Amino acid sequence: MITTAALICIVIGVIFNALGAIGILRFPDVYTRLHAETKMTTFGTIFVSLGVILYAAGMLTGTGDAQYLTLGIHTAIAVIALAFTNATGSHAIARAAHRSGVKPDPAVVDRLSEVKRRD
Amino acid sequence: MIRLLATMVAAFVAYLLLTAGSGDILLWSGPELVAGAIIAIIVGITSYRIFCRSENLRMANPLRILLLLVYAAIPLLIEMARANIDVAIRVITGRVHPGIIRVRTGMKTDLGLLLLANSITLTPGTLSVDVDEESRDLYVHLINVPEALRTEKSVDSRELFTFFNIPGWIRRIAE
Amino acid sequence: MNDIFYAAILALLLLILVAGIRLVIGPTVPDRVVALDTINTLMVGSMILLAAYLGQTIFVDVAIVYALLSFLGTLAISKYIGGEL
Numbered sequence: 460m461i462t463t464a465a466l467i468c469i470v471i472g473v474i475f476n477a478l479g480a481i482g483i484l485r486f487p488d489v490y491t492r493l494h495a496e497t498k499m500t501t502f503g504t505i506f507v508s509l510g511v512i513l514y515a516a517g518m519l520t521g522t523g524d525a526q527y528l529t530l531g532i533h534t535a536i537a538v539i540a541l542a543f544t545n546a547t548g549s550h551a552i553a554r555a556a557h558r559s560g561v562k563p564d565p566a567v568v569d570r571l572s573e574v575k576r577r578d
Numbered sequence: 579m580i581r582l583l584a585t586m587v588a589a590f591v592a593y594l595l596l597t598a599g600s601g602d603i604l605l606w607s608g609p610e611l612v613a614g615a616i617i618a619i620i621v622g623i624t625s626y627r628i629f630c631r632s633e634n635l636r637m638a639n640p641l642r643i644l645l646l647l648v649y650a651a652i653p654l655l656i657e658m659a660r661a662n663i664d665v666a667i668r669v670i671t672g673r674v675h676p677g678i679i680r681v682r683t684g685m686k687t688d689l690g691l692l693l694l695a696n697s698i699t700l701t702p703g704t705l706s707v708d709v710d711e712e713s714r715d716l717y718v719h720l721i722n723v724p725e726a727l728r729t730e731k732s733v734d735s736r737e738l739f740t741f742f743n744i745p746g747w748i749r750r751i752a753e
Numbered sequence: 754m755n756d757i758f759y760a761a762i763l764a765l766l767l768l769i770l771v772a773g774i775r776l777v778i779g780p781t782v783p784d785r786v787v788a789l790d791t792i793n794t795l796m797v798g799s800m801i802l803l804a805a806y807l808g809q810t811i812f813v814d815v816a817i818v819y820a821l822l823s824f825l826g827t828l829a830i831s832k833y834i835g836g837e838l
Contacts, residue, residue, distance in 0.1 A: 466757055469802075473764050475662060476795060480768040482669040483775050483791055489783045490719045491676055492775075493705055494665055496791045501700065502662045504798040507761070511805045514754065526810055528605075532598050533813040534801055540817055541797055544824035546696040548790060551828050553707040553719065555835030556783035563676055563719065596814075 461517035465510040472506030475499050489556045490563050497549040501542055508538040581630035586622030588629070590614055642751055649747050656741060657701040668721060677723040678707060681716045681733050683745065690752035691716075697744055758806035765799040782834050786827065793823035 482495025515531035518524070593614035598605045606614075668674055681698075685691045691714055695706040698718060705719040769792050776788035797816045804812035832838040 462754055465754070469757060469761050472798070473761050475666070476765060476768055476798065478666045478669050480771040480791060480795070482665070483772060483787060485669060485672060486674070488676070489781065489787060490678075490705060490707070491674055491721055492784065492787050494719075494721045495669060496787050496794075497699055497705065498658070498662055498665050499669075500791055500794040500798075502658055504794055504801075507798045508801055511801055514805055526808070528598060529810045530804065530813060532595060533810060533817065534804075536595060537797065537801060537813055537817045537820060541794065541820045542700070543696065544820060545790070545794060546699040548824050548827040548831075549699055550695060550706050551831035551835075552783055552786050552790065553705055555786075555831035555833075555837075556781075557707055558835040558837075559783065561781050561783055563678060 461513055465513040465517065468506050468510035468513060472503045472508075472510060475503030475506060477503075479503060488564050489561055490553060493549050493553055497545055501545045504541060505538055508534050582622055582626045585626040585629045586618045589621040590618035593617060645747075645751050649751060653741070653744060653747060654697060654700065657697075657744065660741070661701050661704075665721065675722050676719065678717055678719050679723065679733055681718045683714050683716055685714050685745075685749070686753055690748055693748045693752055694745060697748065701744070755806060758802050762799050762802050762806065765795050765802070769795050769799075786830050786834070789830075790823070790827055793819070793827075797823075 476499070479495050479499030482499060483492045486492045486495055511534050512531045515527040515534070519527040519531070594606065597610045597614065603611065683691060683694055685694060691709070695709070695716060698704050698706050698716065704721075706716050707719050708717040709715070710717075772788050772791040772795065776785055776792070779785040779788055797820045800812050800816035800819065804810060804816070829838070
């Protein structure tokens, strides 16, 4: 039962990761690619890790081996660190891209460039 | 002094989480506990100036940390799921109307602004690009700017989210 | 269950190759950084799966350190191309 849940989580995670990887190939400019990268791969990795945590929980109740407790806790810490650093890192990339002169293209509105031109 | 102590406790808790399941005093073995205490003291002395910048210790309140976990587990995850399905559809169809708009946040602290910027990046089709340090306004890149927002000079941060009042949650956690 | 882990690891490695295409052709430098960040995230995911597949918990510790170090690398490159370093 819990193995099936873990399996479903891992499959969902791999699908989202795949969409993220295809998204950075398909989208037209840096900012839209960042959307694909940050959201899809972070969400996919969260689901993959959730699958591993469920698997570890199932094995822990099945065998009582303390190794699986360590596996679950460490996976949770890894995924929390990943989610937090990914969001901050994509913010840094977007800011650096705008500062280095890569403008969003196509764009229907760009308030940040308007402010910079006024300065 | 209180900053030093708070940093040491935080480092010790992090060490305990990383070594859970190593022995039989509760979950930890004796040598691990001693080593963890020594490492926590060293880390505390070297990094308390960076870790606790202000004397204000409101984030040490366990209730706020619990609220942060609940926030990450329910509203943030649901908004993330909605955003991901939205972006997934756009990956397949390739229909985007991107643009950068200005968002009023109304946050009073840097930590609140950090949490809001990260939440915006992880949720519905939005990505924080830059921040106005004085007014604490964010410049947000939207993958699909709705018609109604294209002409407005600045947008309230609540309009970016659909199901939950995320800025309200963050204000309750960080301020 | 082990077969599932193996298949998932192979799928993630294939996706790393797909992201590598963007790393090679990316017209601007930020594009390449985005591709590199994607590769890092996928790598952390596959390391976690590898730990479960081989039953070696130590790989997850490697994944934690990898995630934090890749974040530092991304920040350093971003500061550099943004002209703040």
